[in-house]
Amino acid sequence: MSEQHTADLTGPPPGGSKGRVHLVHLYPREMSIYGDLGNTRCLAARLRWHGYEPVVHDHHPGAPWPERADLLVGGGGQDSGQIRVQDDLAAHADRLRQLVADGVPMLMICGMYQLFGQAFTTVEGTRLPGLGILDVTARGNAKRMIGPVVLETELGDVVGYENHSGSTELGPGQQPFGRVRHGSGNNGNDGTEGARTGNVIGSYLHGPLLPANPALADFLVGAAARRATGDFVPGDVDDTLAQEAHRRQVRRLLATG
Amino acid sequence: MAATGVRGRAAAVRTSVALLAGKAARGATRLRGGGSALPGLVAERVDPGLLRHTLGDLPGGVVVVSGTNGKTTTTRMLVALLRRHGLRVFTNPTGSNFTRGVLSALLPEVGLRGRLQADCAVLELDEAHALHFAAQVAPTHALVLNVARDQLDRFAEIDHTADLLTRLARQATQAVVLNADDAFVSRIQHEVGPGVRVHWFGVDPSVADLLPELQEADVRAADPEHGVRQMDLQGADALLLPADDGSCTIRFPGGTDVGPVRLRQRGLAAQINATAATAAARAVLGSGFDPARALAALREVTPPFGRGETIDVDGAPLELVLVKNPAGFTVALGTYGAEPAATMIAINDNYADGRDVSWLYDVSFTSLADHGVAVTSGVRAWDMALRLHYDGVAVGRVETDLDTALDDFLREHAGQPMRVFCTYTAMMALRRRLAARYGLARFGEEAS
Numbered sequence: 002m003s004e005q006h007t008a009d010l011t012g013p014p015p016g017g018s019k020g021r022v023h024l025v026h027l028y029p030r031e032m033s034i035y036g037d038l039g040n041t042r043c044l045a046a047r048l049r050w051h052g053y054e055p056v057v058h059d060h061h062p063g064a065p066w067p068e069r070a071d072l073l074v075g076g077g078g079q080d081s082g083q084i085r086v087q088d089d090l091a092a093h094a095d096r097l098r099q100l101v102a103d104g105v106p107m108l109m110i111c112g113m114y115q116l117f118g119q120a121f122t123t124v125e126g127t128r129l130p131g132l133g134i135l136d137v138t139a140r141g142n143a144k145r146m147i148g149p150v151v152l153e154t155e156l157g158d159v160v161g162y163e164n165h166s167g168s169t170e171l172g173p174g175q176q177p178f179g180r181v182r183h184g185s186g187n188n189g190n191d192g193t194e195g196a197r198t199g200n201v202i203g204s205y206l207h208g209p210l211l212p213a214n215p216a217l218a219d220f221l222v223g224a225a226a227r228r229a230t231g232d233f234v235p236g237d238v239d240d241t242l243a244q245e246a247h248r249r250q251v252r253r254l255l256a257t258g
Numbered sequence: 259m260a261a262t263g264v265r266g267r268a269a270a271v272r273t274s275v276a277l278l279a280g281k282a283a284r285g286a287t288r289l290r291g292g293g294s295a296l297p298g299l300v301a302e303r304v305d306p307g308l309l310r311h312t313l314g315d316l317p318g319g320v321v322v323v324s325g326t327n328g329k330t331t332t333t334r335m336l337v338a339l340l341r342r343h344g345l346r347v348f349t350n351p352t353g354s355n356f357t358r359g360v361l362s363a364l365l366p367e368v369g370l371r372g373r374l375q376a377d378c379a380v381l382e383l384d385e386a387h388a389l390h391f392a393a394q395v396a397p398t399h400a401l402v403l404n405v406a407r408d409q410l411d412r413f414a415e416i417d418h419t420a421d422l423l424t425r426l427a428r429q430a431t432q433a434v435v436l437n438a439d440d441a442f443v444s445r446i447q448h449e450v451g452p453g454v455r456v457h458w459f460g461v462d463p464s465v466a467d468l469l470p471e472l473q474e475a476d477v478r479a480a481d482p483e484h485g486v487r488q489m490d491l492q493g494a495d496a497l498l499l500p501a502d503d504g505s506c507t508i509r510f511p512g513g514t515d516v517g518p519v520r521l522r523q524r525g526l527a528a529q530i531n532a533t534a535a536t537a538a539a540r541a542v543l544g545s546g547f548d549p550a551r552a553l554a555a556l557r558e559v560t561p562p563f564g565r566g567e568t569i570d571v572d573g574a575p576l577e578l579v580l581v582k583n584p585a586g587f588t589v590a591l592g593t594y595g596a597e598p599a600a601t602m603i604a605i606n607d608n609y610a611d612g613r614d615v616s617w618l619y620d621v622s623f624t625s626l627a628d629h630g631v632a633v634t635s636g637v638r639a640w641d642m643a644l645r646l647h648y649d650g651v652a653v654g655r656v657e658t659d660l661d662t663a664l665d666d667f668l669r670e671h672a673g674q675p676m677r678v679f680c681t682y683t684a685m686m687a688l689r690r691r692l693a694a695r696y697g698l699a700r701f702g703e704e705a706s
């Protein structure tokens with residue numbers, strides 16, 4: 002499904018390309034539940050709209066690492082999906098840490114956000130180590146946090162939908178992705194949602210997150226284009242639909258408290 | 259299961275009180291025009307054993323139909339098949355597939371002594387409620403259709419859903435009827451109780467390549483366990499053979515064919531549902547199963563409302579298509595997309611719709627690109643338009659108000675074929691307006 006969905010978004014944009022940008026989707030089969038594939042679709046489309054040529058790589062467990070990576074995305078999955086990707090993730094751990102150090106933008110949602118953290122402790126108490134790229138620790142939890150969310154972030158208000166039973170704590174000094182204006186966030190207690198270190202963003206928000214948050218999408222697109230070509234020259238993109246969808250969700254959710 | 263004599267007087271009185279309370283609540287909600295589950299809730303509070311007392315000793319047994327997609331259609335078909343064989347069948351026709359909905363449907367049917375005038379029951383239940391129901395009344399037969407992700411399942415792990423259905427099948431006392439082409443369902447064969455028969459339904463290998471479209475191909479592909487079907491269908495198993503002209507034949511390799519038949523509901527999904535229903539009917543009826551009667555029943559059964567229901571709008575057909583999860587929407591687009599019509603999509607995100615609209619990104623809308631979508635509507639109209647934008651589908655207008663959107667849509671496409679894809683509460687609202695204008699059957703009281 003992923004190949005089909007993204008293939009038509011690859012190729013030079015009409016009117017000439019400002020350069021190629023390589024987008025790697027980590028584990029689209031195992032880790033892209035709840036429409037997270039939409040984030041990849043959104044980024045590829047926006048790259049084209051801004052005049053760049055997206056090259057989308059679907060990375061599957063055990064497959065060779067793509068030739069180049071300017072932007073990484075990952076999504077949520079079932080427990081069985083997380084187990085299927087763990088070995089591959091461990092095999093590429095050093096490479097991923099190096100890409101982070103190089104400033105490669107990354108968006109990791111839900112399950113992949115947890116795997117980018119220090120560790121995940123299951124309900125039974127088993128501690129599964131993560132990549133440690135984000136200083137967060139998730140704990141399996143009987144209580145499930147489900148519902149629409151509005152965040153305040155450095156990139157403006159963000160809307161999305163959370164659905165997770167992991168309760169996440171930020172390590173000392175770890176910056177959250179946003180502050181919860183509506184919804185539960187990392188743990189339902191401290192008002193934080195997600196985590197951000199430089200260009201790496203982890204978040205529980207599906208929706209999928211990017212289509213209705215074009216400013217966030219363009220932050221990632223811009224960082225990726227600069228890495229790939231040395232510069233980001235935005236194109237003229239009509240975001241009327243996205244802004245209207247975003248604005249209505251913010252207004253509606255904040256009105257209900 | 260307990261017969262009246264064994265159950266004792268106190269329990270019998272209790273059932274009568276429960277029935278009275280439920281009937282009173284039913285009268286009250288009728289007057290207010292209220293929801294269908296409330297009377298069942300009242301009766302359930304008074305006598306938790308009510309279901310067992312009324313359904314537990316039906317001579318023909320209790321069939322539970324469950325799975326993610328096609329429950330309502332399949333249940334309706336199975337009821338038609340059994341009635342055509344002369345059985346009096348109790349069912350929950352409103353699509354309220356919760357235990358309370360079953361109770362609400364029971365109340366008008368039973369006397370105060372709790373006797374149901376029926377030979378058997380065919381009940382559509384969602385995965386979680388099927389298990390809750392089975393704890394009270396062990397089904398004689400379980401028909402398990404498929405497993406897919408559904409945004410209505412808030413704990414939406416497909417593995418979890420499969421587990422619920424496995425536990426349901428374990429409760430069946432006589433037979434289970436399983437989908438041979440759905441790996442999550444077919445592995446249930448190893449889980450049934452001793453002496454419980456396993457019957458299969460499946461598609462002919464010649465059309466098997468059409469199936470991934472109906473399933474969660476991406477979830478299954480990664481798991482070697484989820485490969486191609488391994489069992490051969492034989493004897494009393496039902497095999498679907500679709501023909502190019504839109505008709506199909508349901509073959510029991512033991513010798514009998516039902517068909518060819520042209521169903522009133524189009525598409526491969528409906529044909530698979532008919533195959534499942536026919537396999538279940540045969541499992542219930544045994545040697546009493548008559549292919550000629552089955553054929554007549556399948557030929558005549560009409561789609562449930564919102565599942566390909568066609569409404570006559572001043573001479574032009576308007577199809578109302580309920581969409582509630584990626585597999586279902588993909589099937590609907592495949593079935594209906596081949597015949598272009600003016601299209602409206604209405605997406606609400608109330609509790610009964612599923613509050614998360616993420617799943618719309620797991621559906622490909624490119625088949626709509628040639629003709630575009632006239633209007634998107636509902637609470638999430640703008641999100642739907644945005645989704646279509648990412649698939650290169652032009653949208654004529656965005657109108658969140660359903661009534662306004664519908665009125666404009668009908669006016670602007672007068673005389674043309676029209677199609678509305680909608681989530682549950684959007685469908686209820688649209689149908690209410692259509693019913694007022696075009697005299698349709700009331701909700702839950704379908705025209706026969």
Ligand SMILES: [Zn+2]
Pocket residue numbers: 077111112163164165205207
């Ligand atoms: Zn999630």
